[in-house]
Every structure is written in C-alpha cells, then in structure tokens.
Amino acid sequence: MATVTFHDVTKRFGNTTAVEEFGLDIQDKEFVVLVGPSGCGKSTTLRMLAGLEKSTEGTIEIDGRVVNNVHPKDRDIAMVFQNYALYPHMTVYKNMAFGLQLRRFPKNEINRRVHEAAEILEISELLKRKPRELSGGQRQRVAVGRAIVRKPSVFLFDEPLSNLDAKLRVQMRGEILKLHQRLQSTIIYVTHDQVEAMTMGSKIVIMNEGRILQVGKPIEVYDHPENMFVAGFIGSPAMNFLEAKLISKDSNLRVDGGTFLLSVPNSKEKTYSQHTDKKCFFGIRPEHIYDREFLKEYDSRNVFTARVELIEPVGSFVILQIALGNDTIVAQVDPHTQAEVGKEIELVVDMEQMHLFSTAPPHQAI
Amino acid sequence: MHISSWKKPLRENKPLFNRGLSFWGGALSGREPMREKLEQFRSYLFLIPGLFFLMLFTYLPILWSSWLSFNRWNLLSPKPKFAGWENFVELWHHDVFWLVMKNKFFFVTISIFPTMFLALVFAILIDERLKGRVYYIYSLFYPTLIPMAAAAMLWVYIYSPNLGILNILLAELGITKLGWLGSSETSLWALIIMTFWKNLGFFMLIYLAGLQNVDRELYEAAYIDGAGWWRRHIKITFPLVGPTSLFVLVTAIILTFRVFDQIHLMTEGGPGNSSNVVVYYIFENGFKFFDWGRATSLTTILVCILLTLTLIIFGIFGKRITYTAD
Numbered sequence: 001m002a003t004v005t006f007h008d009v010t011k012r013f014g015n016t017t018a019v020e021e022f023g024l025d026i027q028d029k030e031f032v033v034l035v036g037p038s039g040c041g042k043s044t045t046l047r048m049l050a051g052l053e054k055s056t057e058g059t060i061e062i063d064g065r066v067v068n069n070v071h072p073k074d075r076d077i078a079m080v081f082q083n084y085a086l087y088p089h090m091t092v093y094k095n096m097a098f099g100l101q102l103r104r105f106p107k108n109e110i111n112r113r114v115h116e117a118a119e120i121l122e123i124s125e126l127l128k129r130k131p132r133e134l135s136g137g138q139r140q141r142v143a144v145g146r147a148i149v150r151k152p153s154v155f156l157f158d159e160p161l162s163n164l165d166a167k168l169r170v171q172m173r174g175e176i177l178k179l180h181q182r183l184q185s186t187i188i189y190v191t192h193d194q195v196e197a198m199t200m201g202s203k204i205v206i207m208n209e210g211r212i213l214q215v216g217k218p219i220e221v222y223d224h225p226e227n228m229f230v231a232g233f234i235g236s237p238a239m240n241f242l243e244a245k246l247i248s249k250d251s252n253l254r255v256d257g258g259t260f261l262l263s264v265p266n267s268k269e270k271t272y273s274q275h276t277d278k279k280c281f282f283g284i285r286p287e288h289i290y291d292r293e294f295l296k297e298y299d300s301r302n303v304f305t306a307r308v309e310l311i312e313p314v315g316s317f318v319i320l321q322i323a324l325g326n327d328t329i330v331a332q333v334d335p336h337t338q339a340e341v342g343k344e345i346e347l348v349v350d351m352e353q354m355h356l357f358s359t360a361p362p363h364q365a366i
Numbered sequence: 367m368h369i370s371s372w373k374k375p376l377r378e379n380k381p382l383f384n385r386g387l388s389f390w391g392g393a394l395s396g397r398e399p400m401r402e403k404l405e406q407f408r409s410y411l412f413l414i415p416g417l418f419f420l421m422l423f424t425y426l427p428i429l430w431s432s433w434l435s436f437n438r439w440n441l442l443s444p445k446p447k448f449a450g451w452e453n454f455v456e457l458w459h460h461d462v463f464w465l466v467m468k469n470k471f472f473f474v475t476i477s478i479f480p481t482m483f484l485a486l487v488f489a490i491l492i493d494e495r496l497k498g499r500v501y502y503i504y505s506l507f508y509p510t511l512i513p514m515a516a517a518a519m520l521w522v523y524i525y526s527p528n529l530g531i532l533n534i535l536l537a538e539l540g541i542t543k544l545g546w547l548g549s550s551e552t553s554l555w556a557l558i559i560m561t562f563w564k565n566l567g568f569f570m571l572i573y574l575a576g577l578q579n580v581d582r583e584l585y586e587a588a589y590i591d592g593a594g595w596w597r598r599h600i601k602i603t604f605p606l607v608g609p610t611s612l613f614v615l616v617t618a619i620i621l622t623f624r625v626f627d628q629i630h631l632m633t634e635g636g637p638g639n640s641s642n643v644v645v646y647y648i649f650e651n652g653f654k655f656f657d658w659g660r661a662t663s664l665t666t667i668l669v670c671i672l673l674t675l676t677l678i679i680f681g682i683f684g685k686r687i688t689y690t691a692d
Contacts, residue, residue: 050586052590072590078590079586079590082583085581087587088606088688098588099591102592102593102597103592
C-alpha cells in the first residue's frame with residue numbers, strides 16, 4: 001500500500017486556475033475524501049493524481065516517488081469513474097479482466113483474480129452479462145471490481161455514487177467502507193455530498209475555488225470549522241449565520257443580534273472576550289436549537305421567541321423555518337413539537353455549540 | 367399531473383393513440399372504444415399526404431418498372447408486350463452484362479473498405495482535438511460539397527495524360543505516365559479514386575458524429591488500464607462505432623452501386639466498356655438504345671441485389687453490434 005503527497009500542486013486551464021497550491025499528505029491505508037461544491041477543483045486534483053491531467057506546477061508523489069511524468073498505467077492506481085465507464089461491448093468478466101490482460105497477466109491468474117473480486121462484490125453470477133443488462137448498483141460493483149482486480153496501491157473514486165438512488169447510495173457507502181477495511185488500501189474519494197464525506201472519510205479535505213479550506217477528521221471539521229464556508233458546507237441542514245455584535249452586559253459576554261440576545265458560556269468567554277464590541281457572524285447549527293417544551297433544564301438567558309414560517313416533518317425530527325427579524329433560520333427540533341405555521345415558538349440555543357466568524361472575507365472562525 | 371407521469375409513457379414505443387391520451391391531449395377512459403378508434407383514424411389521416419407522394423414517386427415506379435422488366439418494349443415494339451423472363455435470359459447471355467456486373471462489384475469492394483477505414487481514422491484524428499481540426503474537417507468535407515459535374519471536370523484535368531497534374535507528379539517520381547481515363551486498364555481505377563475522394567469527407571463526418579456517442583470516460587478508463595493509442599481504438603472505438611459502421615457500410619454500398627454522374631461525364635463507360643457499371647448500363651439501354659424492357663429488367667436486378675446485400679449485412683451484423691445507449 002502507499003502514501004500520497006501533493007506538494008503545492010497548481011492546475012491552470014488557460015487563464016482559469018482550477019487548483020491552486022494544493023498541499024496534502026495522505027497516509028498509508030487512509031480513506032481521504034475530497035469534498036466541495038461543483039467546480040472546486042476536487043475532481044481535477046484526483047485526475048492529476050491519476051495521470052489524466054498534467055499539473056501546471058508542483059509535484060505529486062506516490063510512495064515517495066514523484067509521478068508527474070509517469071504514465072497512468074505505471075502509477076499503481078485504479079480509478080472508479082462517476083459514470084462507471086464500463087466497456088459496453090464487453091461482458092462483466094472481460095471488463096474486469098481488461099486491465100490485467102493489457103498487463104500480460106497469465107490467464108489463470110486473471111481468472112482467479114476476477115472470480116475472487118466477483119465473490120467479494122457478490123457479482124459472480126453476473127460475469128457473463130453485459131453492462132446494459134445490469135442495474136445501476138450492479139454496474140457500480142463491476143466498476144469497483146475492475147479496480148480491485150488490479151490490486152493497486154491507491155484507489156481513486158470520482159463521485160462514484162452520484163448516479164445511484166438515495167437508498168442504494170447509503171448501501172453502497174457501507175459496502176465501500178467494508179471494502180476499505182478488508183483491502184486495507186489507501187483510498188482517495190471525491191464527492192460533492194458532505195454526508196458521504198462525513199460518513200466515509202477518515203480524513204476529509206474541504207475545497208472551494210481550487211483551494212483547500214480545511215483538512216481534518218470529520219468530527220473535528222464539524223465541531224471546529226475554520227471558516228464560514230466550511231461551517232456552512234458541512235452539516236445538514238446547514239448552519240445558521242446571523243449578523244451580530246459581541247457585547248458585555250451584566251458582567252457577562254452576550255451575542256446581540258438585534259432580534260435576539262444570547263449569553264456566551266463561561267467556557268468560551270475567554271476566547272471571545274477580546275472581540276467585545278466587534279461585529280461578527282454568529283453561527284449555530286439547526287440541531288443545536290431546541291423546542292423549549294421538550295427541555296427539562298436550560299439556560300433561561302438563551303431562550304428566544306420567533307414566528308414559525310414552515311414546518312418540514314422528516315420523521316426522526318422536524319425542521320422548522322423561523323423568521324427572526326429579516327432573517328430566516330432553521331431549527332431541527334423534536335418530532336412531537338406543537339409548532340404551528342404563523343405562530344410564535346419558544347426556542348433554546350445550546351450556546352456551548354456556538355460559532356463566531358469574522359465579518360471580513362474569508363470569514364475565519366474567531 | 368406529476369411531470370413523470372406524463373413523461374413516462376412517451377418513452378414507451380407505443381403508438382400515440384395507445385398512450386392513454388387522446389390525440390388532442392385529453393385523457394381517454396377505457397369505456398370509449400369508439401372514440402379511440404376515431405382518434406386512431408384521425409392520426410392516420412395525417413399520414414395520407416406523405417403516403418400519397420411516396421406512392422406516386424417511389425412505390426408505383428418500382429412496381430411499374432418491375433412489371434415492365436417482364437415486357438419487351440423498345441423502338442421496334444413501341445407498346446409494352448409481355449415477354450416473361452426473356453429480358454433476363456438475354457442479359458444472362460450478354461457479355462457486357464457480366465462485364466458491368468464484374469466492374470460494379472470490383473468498384474464496390476475496392477472502394478468501400480478503404481473509404482470506411484480512412485474515414486474512421488480521419489474522424490478519430492479530428493476527434494482527438496488536433497490543432498486546426500476545423501481546417502481538416504473543411505478540407506476533407508469540401509469534395510462532398512462540390513457538384514459532381516464540377517468535380518468530374520476537375521478530375522478530367524487531373525487525369526489528363528499530358529497536362530494532368532497526376533502524370534506530371536508521376537513523371538517527377540520517375541514513374542511511367544498512365545493513360546488514366548483513356549486506358550481500359552486504368553479507367554475504372556481512375557473512377558474509383560475519384561469517387562473515394564468525393565465520398566471520404568461525407569463518411570468521415572458521419573463517423574465524427576458517431577464518435578460523439580462514445581463516452582470519453584471509457585478512453586480514460588482504458589488509458590489507466592494501460593491501453594495505448596492503437597489498442598484504445600481497436601478495443602474501444604472500433605466496436606463502439608459499430609452502429610455507425612453499419613450505417614456507413616449500407617449507405618456506401620448503395621451510393622457506390624448508384625454511381626453514374628462521374629462515369630457519364632468522364633468516361634461514358636469506356637474505353638470498350640472497361641468503366642461501364644450497372645446504372646450507366648441502365649442509362650445506355652434506356653436512353654441511348656431505347657430498350658426500356660432491358661433497362662427496367664436491369665433496374666429490377668439492381669434493386670434485388672441491393673435488397674439482398676442489405677438484408678445479409680443486417681443479418682450478420684445487426685445483432686452483433688453494441689449500441690452504447692441503454
């Protein structure tokens with residue numbers, strides 16, 4: 001297996017910079033997810049690692065060897081494409097064997113590897129079929145199978161689940177994770193879906209406009225987003241942001257948003273006190289806003305009243321859209337909430353989970 | 367109505383009137399068979415103008431010429447007179463008939479495969495985003511756009527034994543000058559080369575369109591799998607442009623069988639019938655010798671040959687080719 005290192009890799013297409021000074025260390029056996037909105041450069045980064053694009057600047061190393069000028073077939077990588085890229089005129093068996101045949105593996109070895117991979121992926125009975133006779137999920141498995149028969153050092157996945165329906169996506173997510181545990185290989189996975197990133201990655205890399213914004217374990221990124229973009233991108237429903245000012249009142253630090261006044265907990269006072277009387281963005285995740293009715297204990301200073309605009313029952317929770325002055329915020333509350341559209345509701349904010357961001361771009365966390 | 371519920375039936379290959387929607391868009395209930403029949407009738411009404419012209423200018427002439435081919439009808443017998451298989455038997459014993467047939471099959475076999483192969487190769491090269499690809503497309507497609515009469519005149523000049531550029535070039539290379547259109551040994555070849563030049567761009571353009579259906583990711587997957595340029599195209603492009611190749615093959619056979627203009631303008635089938643082919647022979651019989659019975663029997667033979675070839679080709683390749691769409 002292998003480590004992967006990007007040293008200040010930049011990719012330009014004409015005047016457009018797709019990836020800028022991308023630097024990243026990927027350890028052996030790590031499952032790294034590159035996540036970001038469309039056009040953020042994540043796929044380009046993966047394609048540079050695969051050898052499908054040449055980097056304009058910087059070096060890429062696989063296992064300590066610079067691969068910038070190495071042909072893709074000699075990089076010891078395998079890639080699973082978004083649209084599976086299965087050869088439509090070949091059977092599943094031939095699709096999986098193609099790469100090995102090109103590498104002149106002996107026939108019995110090819111046969112053994114294809115059957116072994118088919119067994120792992122539970123597609124043994126599909127080996128004689130052609131891709132058009134397979135369902136989306138089965139095609140996905142064949143695409144993965146084609147990668148694993150090669151036993152590469154690094155697996156690259158380029159949005160492999162985006163063409164599957166929601167239920168199948170959840171199932172395949174689990175299966176790719178199991179596969180990772182079984183193969184103990186380095187996986188670099190690209191997605192625009194933050195849920196996929198959170199659930200799959202042992203390390204996630206959040207990108208925007210060609211740059212890395214934050215790298216870390218999913219829970220670290222969720223708990224401590226370094227800027228407003230990451231805070232808003234990771235987590236669903238997205239974090240609420242409200243313009244506010246830090247003020248000192250009754251010997252306590254408060255977040256004053258005009259329509260609300262919330263108390264900064266003691267644990268955070270020290271960090272935030274130096275920003276007193278400064279404008280900032282107050283961030284709170286919908287899951288950290290509670291319906292007061294369902295709380296036995298709460299800090300009465302952190303209660304606010306607002307009008308419900310929309311109720312979206314999801315089953316395990318209810319999403320409320322709430323009007324707060326000119327802003328609309330989202331709260332994720334108990335499914336048995338008595339909230340009614342157009343009526344006021346009392347909500348409690350868990351200020352231990354609060355975030356503050358600077359008003360100046362790139363809106364770094366305070 | 368939810369969008370998907372009206373979109374779905376459109377994907378099914380059912381006639382319009384069975385889609386649960388009336389011709390005018392209203393929903394049909396199963397209890398109105400009479401109304402449904404009326405709707406069916408109404409949709410057939412729209413086909414009548416098209417069918418009328420097809421009947422007048424395609425089906426009736428075919429039937430008419432098929433019937434005439436069993437008749438003796440020439441300057442000596444100005445009214446068609448039923449003669450059974452006589453025309454066909456006469457042709458069977460006629461040397462020129464076998465010569466034009468041989469010439470035609472030679473023409474088709476020699477010109478089609480190189481045309482198809484080179485058209486595909488050029489299409490691949492252009493598809494790979496060569497610099498100045500637009501100019502390649504224009505220069506290759508240009509001959510297709512030139513009227514045949516102008517192209518024929520151009521090639522008459524090129525093939526001119528003493529002034530023609532081809533012989534001048536051959537002389538430069540130290541090769542003996544050829545008679546080209548004036549020699550029975552080279553006249554057919556000269557026409558084959560000219561037809562190849564004229565058709566290449568057209569088939570190249572069709573292949574270029576066919577290549578757009580091949581998913582780019584397949585090439586990338588093959589590239590990572592370790593396939594070089596040749597192998598990528600042999601293993602992926604060639605099989606996946608199968609549907610296009612089938613179309614090109616059938617079209618090329620029909621087009622080549624129908625070759626007439628350049629022969630009429632450049633050699634008139636000569637010298638000594640060496641470049642005479644079926645359609646020109648039909649023209650000669652019909653409009654030079656005024657033997658319409660024989661001309662129509664030749665037409666019937668040509669139609670039968672084309673039909674049989676098309677059926678054989680579809681029989682062999684129709685099921686084997688891979689259509690990339692699901």
